[in-house]
Amino acid sequence: MKLSTELKAFEGRIGYQFSEPELLVRAVTHSSMSSETRDDNQRLEFLGDRVLGLVMAEALLFADRSASEGQLAPRFNALVRKEALADVARQVDLGTVLKLGRSEMLSGGRRKEALLADAMEAVIAAIYLDGGFEPARNTVLQIWGKRVSTVKADARDAKTALQEWAQARKQTPPTYDELRREGPDHAPVFTIKVQLASGESETATAGSKRQAEQMAAQALLARLEGKS
Structure with missing residues (x-):
């Protein structure tokens, strides 16, 4: 062939x-x-x-x-x-x-x-x-x-880590909302907001929903862990 x-x-x-x-x-x-x-x-x-x-x-x-x-x-x-x-x-x-x-x-x-x-x-x-x-x-x-x-030394799944953080503090799981979708169909860009029941939130933008969710969760987790 x-x-x-x-x-x-x-x-x-x-x-x-x-x-x-x-x-x-x-x-x-x-x-x-x-x-x-x-x-x-x-x-x-x-x-x-x-x-x-x-x-x-x-x-x-x-x-x-x-x-x-x-x-x-x-x-x-x-x-x-x-x-x-x-x-x-x-x-x-x-x-x-x-x-x-x-x-x-x-x-x-x-x-x-x-x-x-x-x-x-x-x-x-x-x-x-x-x-x-x-x-x-x-x-x-x-x-x-x-x-x-x-590859990061701590490459854990940020969404899972954030959910575990919330559960350890008797909170409901975080919610993820799509704020915007921009760009052409072949190269969309998503902006996602993650929020905890206690009110803390972060947003992130990426080329896929999952990546944007992960980035938002990572940003929020980093801020929460920085406070503790």
């Missing part, structure tokens, strides 16, 4: 050339384009999730030999969660080479965070099947780049 010009360019962006090009084609084929003669990437997603997990667990273990399991776990989660995968997928322009059905394409599938994250996992699995663990690890570490070395 000969890869299209677009997929050859994608190989260049991720720094890996496939010996079996059909693996890459399958990795970028969404279920909306699958048929009896065309496999989609769902099974590859399953494998890629495990390969990514092993690569990141190993990298974090050797990056900080004194870190406890309690410190490593939140760092690991920050590097393998859907938002991180989608961010890397956008970095290498994975969305431009996805094979999507018409309905998925019309609904903005190339920009959907979950779809990009799943496809990124599938690409990792395709590299693993094509070349083995070493090339897969090298590619992942290359495209994740400084994310691994700069």
